[in-house]
Amino acid sequence: MAMKTYTLFLILLLANVAFANHYHFIVKETSIERLCKSKKILTVNGKFPGPTIYANKGSTLIVHVHNNSKYNITIHWHGVKQPQNPWSDGPEYITQCPIQPGSKFKQKIILSDEEGTIWWHAHNKWARATVHGAIIVYPKPGTSYPFPKPHAEIPIILGEWWKDSVVEVLNEFVGSGGQPKTSDAFMINGQPGDFYPCSKHVNFSASLRSLASKLHPISVPTKVETRLVSTVSVNLLPCPKNDTRACQGPNGTRLSASMNNISFLTPPRYNILEAYYYNRVKGMFGMDFPDFPPYVFNYTDDVLPLELELPKFGTQVKVLKYNTTVELVLQGTNLVTGLDHPMHLHGYNFYVVGWGLGNFDEKSDPKNYNLVDPPRRNNVAVPKNGWIAIRFRADNPGVWTMHCHIERHLTWGMQTVFLVKNGHKPEEHILPPPHHMPPC
Known part of the structure; x- marks a missing residue:
């Protein structure tokens, strides 16, 4: 399967240390040999995977991203809530325009209650295939994790590898209207399936428990003010006339994807955050993403009417009042085919209640x-x-996208945006934008 979600695993070593708060990311092409073939790939600082960021809980980091490549780039800090600071979140044309070749962008990474291992990755086109790395957040000095000291600390970064250029794979995929080329290998820490030399003479045991404690309180909303239900579907589009090369989906169609039957269109020349902040919304996006599916049917039936497979297109966002409590039910469907969908929400953690x-x-x-x-x-x-049913409190003002983390589904349009309005107090407002935002 092509372009699955990258996963990070880590056994964390307890530490009471402080780390650097300034990093320089040099995005450039680097020749890398894998599977007996060398090719140029996008890297950060010439490394694949990229450098690991180490930080303490509650730190603020500055990452200077220099784009020395010939491609546009953005960087997202996956799992970092960025309170009041959507400007450095990273998704292309959602919170920023891309960093153009020869340009740079100073991104502020505000850590709040994050702990453990999260990650960073490119968030435009399919650049994250090679532009990604770990973020390891240790406790504040003088504190510790709520579990015993482990025997070792081992970051494991999983990814995929194509012998062909990722740019060529993406262009061929978009042009065909069908499925992307299957990757040639799965990668573990940038290598195609190396084994880790674990000891066979030592047994390890551990127990999993809830982190609902004084140090890690659970604040799941028990009363809900905004209820949403959204289908997540793979869809089909009819073939344009006289262009069968672009219709390699089922029965000569083009594949698409949607949430509540809306296939998301990313603005081509501006970003939603700046349009909202500077009140330039007209013609940029709509604010009427539906609260419920437009059609009620047996979503998981084996046979579904063909007319349900055709989505609408739009740049629709859902507006939330500050501090409102939200329940969102994500309903999978069997339109075209039933699939798992790893859905990621920027700017928030949420509780999986059902x-x-x-x-x-x-x-x-x-x-x-x-x-x-x-x-x-x-x-x-x-x-x-x-x-899946999730709940969260909309207490982080800004523009935050939610999307499937399988790249082909995101490319097809399985995405929406939450626009969380400012509250009444200064600490409930979006921070002013930096002076050096990348131009469109």
Whole structure:
């Protein structure tokens, strides 16, 4: 399968140390040999994967991103909430225009309650195939993680590798209207499947428990002010006349994807955050992303009407009042095909209060919600032909996207945007933009 979500695993070593708060990321092409073939790939500081960022909880970091490549680039700090600071979040044409070749951008990374291992990656086109790395957030000096000291610390970064240029793979994929070329290898720490030399003579045991404690309180909303239900679907588009080369989807169609039957169109020359901040919304995007699916049907049935497969296109956002409590049910469908969808929300952590297979039942399923110690995530997999229910409090003003983290699904349009309005106090407002935002 092509372009799956990259995953980071880490066994963390307790430490009471302070780290540098300034980093320089030099984005450039570097010749790398894998699978007995050398090719030029985009890298940060000539490394693949890129450099690891080390930080303490609550730190503020400055990352100077210099684009020395011939391609546009943006960098996203996956799992960092960036309170009041969407300007450095990174998704192309959502919160910023890309850093153009020969340009630079000083990004402020504001850590708040993040702990453990998260990651950074490019957030434009498919550049994250090679532009990515780990962020390891240690406790504040003088504190520790809420588990015993581990035996070792091992970051493991999983990815994919194409023998061909990723740019060529993307262009061929978009032009064909079908599936992308399958990757040639899965990567572990930038290598195609090396084994880690673990000892066979030592047994390790551990127990998993909830982090609902005084140091890690659970604040899942028990009362909900805004309820949303969104389908997540793969769709089909009819073939343009006289262009069968662009219609390599099922039965001569083009593949697409949607949330609530809207296939998201990213603005081509401006970004949503600046349009909102400077009140230039007209003609840029709409504010009427639907609260519920436009059609109610048996979403996971084996046979579904063909007319349901055709999405609408638009740049629609959902507006939320500051500090409102939100429940969002993500419903998988069997349109075209049922698939898992790892959905990522920028700017927030959320609580996964429920999940199930089949269709969500608004009367019976909420009775089984876990409101005591649910998992706290920023990325969650909607199961194939199933549903996930999440809750969060909209207390981070700004423009924050939610999308499937499988690149082909994002390219097809499985994305939306939450526009969280300012509150009444200064600390509830979006921070002023930096003077050096990349121009469009």
